[in-house]
Amino acid sequence: MTNVLHECDVLVAGGGNAALCAAISARRSGAAVMMLDSAPRALRGGNARHSRNFRIAHDEPSPWIQGRYPAGDYWSDLQGVAGSAVDETLAHLLIGESAGILGWMIGNGVRFQSADDDALPYSRKTAFFLGGGKALVNALYATAEGLGVVVRHDSEVRAFHPADGLTAVTVLRDGRKETIRAGAVVVATGGFQADGDWLRDRWGEAADGFVIRGTPHATGRPLKALLESGADPVGASGLCHMVAVDGRSPGFDGGIVTRLDGVAYGIVVDRNGRRFADEGEHVGPTRFSVWGDRVARCPGAVAFSIFDTAIERGFRPSIFPAVRAASIGGLAAELGMLPAVLESTVAAFNAAVRAGGHTEGILPAKTRLAAPVAVPPFGAYPMRAGVTSTCLGVRVDCKARVLRSDGQPLGGIFAAGVIMAPNILGHGYLAGSAMTIGSVFGRIAGREAAAHARR
Numbered sequence: 001m002t003n004v005l006h007e008c009d010v011l012v013a014g015g016g017n018a019a020l021c022a023a024i025s026a027r028r029s030g031a032a033v034m035m036l037d038s039a040p041r042a043l044r045g046g047n048a049r050h051s052r053n054f055r056i057a058h059d060e061p062s063p064w065i066q067g068r069y070p071a072g073d074y075w076s077d078l079q080g081v082a083g084s085a086v087d088e089t090l091a092h093l094l095i096g097e098s099a100g101i102l103g104w105m106i107g108n109g110v111r112f113q114s115a116d117d118d119a120l121p122y123s124r125k126t127a128f129f130l131g132g133g134k135a136l137v138n139a140l141y142a143t144a145e146g147l148g149v150v151v152r153h154d155s156e157v158r159a160f161h162p163a164d165g166l167t168a169v170t171v172l173r174d175g176r177k178e179t180i181r182a183g184a185v186v187v188a189t190g191g192f193q194a195d196g197d198w199l200r201d202r203w204g205e206a207a208d209g210f211v212i213r214g215t216p217h218a219t220g221r222p223l224k225a226l227l228e229s230g231a232d233p234v235g236a237s238g239l240c241h242m243v244a245v246d247g248r249s250p251g252f253d254g255g256i257v258t259r260l261d262g263v264a265y266g267i268v269v270d271r272n273g274r275r276f277a278d279e280g281e282h283v284g285p286t287r288f289s290v291w292g293d294r295v296a297r298c299p300g301a302v303a304f305s306i307f308d309t310a311i312e313r314g315f316r317p318s319i320f321p322a323v324r325a326a327s328i329g330g331l332a333a334e335l336g337m338l339p340a341v342l343e344s345t346v347a348a349f350n351a352a353v354r355a356g357g358h359t360e361g362i363l364p365a366k367t368r369l370a371a372p373v374a375v376p377p378f379g380a381y382p383m384r385a386g387v388t389s390t391c392l393g394v395r396v397d398c399k400a401r402v403l404r405s406d407g408q409p410l411g412g413i414f415a416a417g418v419i420m421a422p423n424i425l426g427h428g429y430l431a432g433s434a435m436t437i438g439s440v441f442g443r444i445a446g447r448e449a450a451a452h453a454r455r
């Protein structure tokens with residue numbers, strides 16, 4: 001049975017960083033705000049719980065960020081990864097507003113790590129949350145609730161029905177359907193990576209091998225509802241931001257520690273024991289995401305990082321123990337491969353290694369960090385694709401209003417965070433920019449939704 005429970009000025013769907021920023025912004029703009037999150041309280045915060053920094057433009061050093069990162073540099077970095085898929089107007093809005101978002105977050109209780117702290121890697125591009133993403137989430141919830149935002153967990157937003165200037169939102173709570181009417185709605189429910197069927201629809205059986213690095217609640221139901229209501233899609237439903245993780249990671253919420261660091265140092269083989277890519281091509285931060293996508297496209301969406309005792313000294317180990325054996329044939333048997341195939345792969349690779357760390361006469365070549373896999377005992381880590389988020393969203397304008405395909409706003413519906421991030425990052429990934437997109441557009445969406453509700 002459906003019953004109308006409530007009316008509010010601004011309803012925020014979601015419980016992560018983007019939703020929190022929207023709820024606080026709307027409340028500070030004078031609106032009565034209700035925030036609905038499908039996750040239980042213990043899992044509040046979405047993927048922000050796992051995050052550690054965000055990327056901001058700044059012209060001089062501050063206590064929280066070193067050096068300078070002019071807007072022009074930010075724009076070049078963004079263009080480098082997003083290519084033609086970037087909406088320039090929104091990207092420049094993001095970069096311009098990023099300069100002020102650090103102060104706004106501090107004003108709302110978030111604390112940042114000191115830039116002088118030796119515990120941090122040098123970064124002129126990103127500021128790090130003191131205590132990590134969980135501390136950020138706790139601070140923003142404390143601020144939101146202190147300001148009077150009504151927060152409800154275990155409340156799944158399922159559909160939007162614009163009517164009479166208000167939007168009726170269907171919610172499932174404790175197995176019951178409720179309807180809440182709001183003057184404006186901000187949708188900040190992330191991607192659809194936690195919906196296995198939707199992923200399978202795009203990736204086939206490979207999706208069964210994917211690991212979801214964050215919340216199990218990003219099922220994309222509100223995204224689907226918006227698209228069915230006529231919202232213009234942006235991005236691509238068949239693309240994901242993913243990194244290579246240890247294949248033994250939990251199916252959800254493994255977080256950042258499951259990433260595999262040392263892939264570039266040894267060799268990588270598929271489940272049949274054959275190399276398939278240049279392991280030395282990416283040795284910087286991009287190596288994580290490049291290998292996520294490569295592994296996703298392997299047979300069974302699985303691969304193996306293989307190394308020897310000498311190579312292993314060069315990289316940080318996985319949080320899971322390596323599979324070990326005294327011989328390559330023994331390692332193959334442990335991994336379920338034909339020993340002769342892996343032995344032949346390793347022998348051919350070792351014979352091709354040249355001084356200077358590259359190979360000759362072998363395909364695929366290894367262009368950097370090539371060293372023989374020769375010193376027993378040998379080790380391996382199983383690799384899987386760890387999905388951070390999907391790359392399909394809804395088109396928005398500079399007020400974060402959701403747009404229909406004719407360019408007109410879709411009633412009083414706004415969007416923030418990953419659900420609109422493909423406007424700016426259709427594909428590719430720029431470290432720290434996801435949290436900036438959620439913070440900047442959450443702030444804009446909340447303010448604009450409050451103004452819309454007042455009309």
Ligand SMILES: Cc1cc2nc3c(=O)[nH]c(=O)nc-3n(C[C@H](O)[C@H](O)[C@H](O)COP(=O)(O)OP(=O)(O)OC[C@H]3O[C@@H](n4cnc5c(N)ncnc54)[C@H](O)[C@@H]3O)c2cc1C
Pocket residue numbers: 013014015016017018019036037038039044045046047048049050051052053054055155156157158188189190191213214215217218219220221222254255256387388389416417418419431432433434435436438
């Ligand atoms: C391991 C890991 C590390 C990361 N590190 C960084 C980093 O250091 N820097 C960075 O910039 N980014 C990082 N990211 C990405 C970043 O965390 C996310 O892009 C960002 O938190 C997304 O915020 P969001 O609010 O848009 O969506 P999400 O965090 O996905 O939140 C979605 C929210 O909506 C709720 N929800 C979903 N469906 C419904 C529904 N039907 N009804 C009601 N509520 C619903 C969920 O419960 C959740 O609370 C990382 C991600 C992961 C997984």
